[in-house]
Amino acid sequence: MKKSTVSPITVLLVVAAILISYYSDVSSAESDPDPTPAPWPHQFHSILFVNFNGSLSLIDLWYDWTNGRNFNIIQDQLGELLYDLEWNNGTVFRYTLDGDKKKCSSALIDVGILRPNWLDGATYLGQQFIDGFHCNVWQKVDFIWYYEDIVTKRPVHWVFYTGRSIHVMTFEVGAVLEDAKWQAPVYCFDKKQVHDDPASDNDILEIGSKGILREFI
Numbered sequence: 001m002k003k004s005t006v007s008p009i010t011v012l013l014v015v016a017a018i019l020i021s022y023y024s025d026v027s028s029a030e031s032d033p034d035p036t037p038a039p040w041p042h043q044f045h046s047i048l049f050v051n052f053n054g055s056l057s058l059i060d061l062w063y064d065w066t067n068g069r070n071f072n073i074i075q076d077q078l079g080e081l082l083y084d085l086e087w088n089n090g091t092v093f094r095y096t097l098d099g100d101k102k103k104c105s106s107a108l109i110d111v112g113i114l115r116p117n118w119l120d121g122a123t124y125l126g127q128q129f130i131d132g133f134h135c136n137v138w139q140k141v142d143f144i145w146y147y148e149d150i151v152t153k154r155p156v157h158w159v160f161y162t163g164r165s166i167h168v169m170t171f172e173v174g175a176v177l178e179d180a181k182w183q184a185p186v187y188c189f190d191k192k193q194v195h196d197d198p199a200s201d202n203d204i205l206e207i208g209s210k211g212i213l214r215e216f217i
C-alpha cells in the first residue's frame with residue numbers, strides 16, 4: 001500500500017499557519033477593547049489644584065473608602081478654609097474652624113461616598129496630552145471628563161461640565177488621615193445650625209465634587 005504523500009514540511013507549514021492565525025486572533029482580540037480607568041485605591045491622599053473660571057483653590061482630598069468617609073479640605077486663594085466631610089451613611093458636614101466666623105451646615109444625601117469603581121461605564125475618548133502627561137481620556141454621563149496617565153494609571157486631571165477643572169498635584173496611595181481629624185466640631189451638632197444653608201452651599205457641593213457627582217452615577 002502506498003504511504004501517505006503528505007511531507008513533513010507540509011505538515012509543519014499547516015501547523016505554522018494555524019498557530020499564526022490563532023495568535024493573530026488572540027492579539028487582535030486583546031488590543032480591541034477600550035482601556036478602562038483604574039479603580040480608585042481604597043485609601044489615598046491627594047492635593048488637587050482647582051481652577052474655576054480663574055478662581056483658584058487647593059483641595060486636600062482624603063479618600064477613605066475602607067472607613068466609609070471622604071474629606072475635602074478646601075483653601076480658596078487668599079480666602080476661606082472650608083472643611084467638607086462626607087460619611088458613607090449620607091451625612092455631609094461643611095464647616096469652618098476660623099475664630100469668629102465659625103459656621104457649619106450638615107446635609108443628608110441618600111447616597112454614600114464615591115465608590116472606588118465610580119468610573120465604571122465611562123466612555124473611552126482616546127489619548128491626549130494634558131498638563132504634560134500622556135493620558136487616556138474618558139467621559140462619564142456628560143458630567144465629567146477624566147484623564148489618567150497611560151503608564152502609571154494615576155489620575156492627572158478631571159473637568160466638570162461646568163468648566164471647573166481639577167489638576168492632581170500629589171497622589172499618595174495608602175495615606176490615611178488620623179481618626180481625630182475626622183471629628184466635626186461641636187457646633188455642627190447644634191440643632192439651630194443644622195439647617196443653615198450658606199449662600200455658597202451649592203458651590204461647595206460642586207467644589208467638593210462628590211455630592212453632585214454621586215447623584216449622577
Ligand SMILES: *[C@@H]1O[C@H](CO)[C@@H](O)[C@H](O)[C@H]1NC(C)=O
Nearest residue numbers: 052053054055161162163164
Ligand atoms: C468667568 O469670568 C469672566 C471674567 O471675570 C466673566 O465675565 C464670566 O461671566 C465668568 N463666567 C462664569 C461662568 O462664571
Ligand SMILES: *[C@@H]1O[C@H](CO)[C@@H](O)[C@H](O)[C@H]1NC(C)=O
Nearest residue numbers: 087088089090091092108184
Ligand atoms: C453618620 O456617621 C457620622 C459619623 O459617625 C455621624 O456623625 C452621623 O450622625 C451619622 N449619620 C446618620 C444619619 O446616622
